[in-house]
Amino acid sequence: MSANPSLELISFKVCPFVQRSVIALLEKQVDFKLTHIDLSDPPEWFKGISPLGKVPVLKVGEQPVFESAVILEYLDEVYAPKLHPDDALEKATHRAWVEFCSELITTQFKMLSAKDKDAFEENRNSLKEGLKRLEDVLAEEAPFFAGEKFSLVDTVYAPLFMRIKIVEAMRPLALDIPERIQMWSDALLARESVQNSVVDDFESIFMAFLKKLDGYVLK
Ligand SMILES: N[C@@H](CCC(=O)N[C@@H](CS)C(=O)NCC(=O)O)C(=O)O
Structure with a gap:
């Protein structure tokens, strides 16, 4: 072979x-x-x-x-291990929530780059709504999207949660993150693959990137 x-x-x-x-x-x-x-x-x-x-x-x-x-x-x-479910409908559902995450990432970027309070709040509220919507589809049993098994969907939400955590350490975003989403975020951000997925000085590079965007979030 x-x-x-x-x-x-x-x-x-x-x-x-x-x-x-x-x-x-x-x-x-x-x-x-x-x-x-x-x-x-x-x-x-x-x-x-x-x-x-x-x-x-x-x-x-x-x-x-x-x-x-x-x-x-x-x-x-x-490459193994398979991170998507085998079942076609389950897989389609996971793919759909990957798409949903890409929308949330775009909204997050719009929120972080918004130049004024109105645009910031509009995008913050839509991110907040998105996170609330997501709670309904989370597995009952944490830690991950589908339960015990880490899946491809988890790989896409980890970067979103990482950026929320960095920004919130500097400024509360009032996202009212539902408890189960917060537990999911904590589990993802504690995972080795997630911690090793960014450069060592990621936080300062990300903050420098935000400063360059010069958005309302830093005012
Ligand atoms: N749909 C694309 C989105 C990728 C994307 O937006 N990448 C940004 C950086 S985070 C980019 O390359 N932007 C450059 C540009 O739009 O000119 C994907 O999922 O790969």
Whole structure:
């Protein structure tokens, strides 16, 4: 049997969509190379492999795979342990909640980059509503989305929760996070793959990124 091709993940250090891919790779204990780029001044070669101009891109050998949800699916098909459920309907449900998370991440970014109080509050409220909605679909038995077993859905919510925690340490966001969501967040942020999914100085890099955004959140 031929060996799997080498993997290189093209990254931007504060990107939550990159981070979900890193968590999946670490959970699967797959060797990969991480290449950080500066999105404000992307290298010429990046334009050639990223049709949407976005990270992450996973280079599988010479073949670039873009879009984080697609990258997760690819990794899950090729590398054990399986992080998606086997059952088709359960899997579809998990995929749907991955999409939901991508919306929440966009809302979180809009909240953090909002220039005035109204825009900040509008996005804060929509993030708050989203987290409340999420509580209804969480497994009764914690710690993870589907219960005892860590799944692909968990890889996508961890970056969202990590950013909430960092910002809340500096400024309360009044998100009224439901208790079960908070327990899920705590379990995810304590997990080794999640802790190792960002660079060592992530918090200060993320704060510097926020300062550059110059949003209402820091006022
Ligand atoms: N749908 C994409 C979203 C990725 C994304 O928005 N990446 C951001 C960084 S976090 C990016 O590359 N932005 C560059 C740009 O939009 O020009 C995915 O899931 O991979």
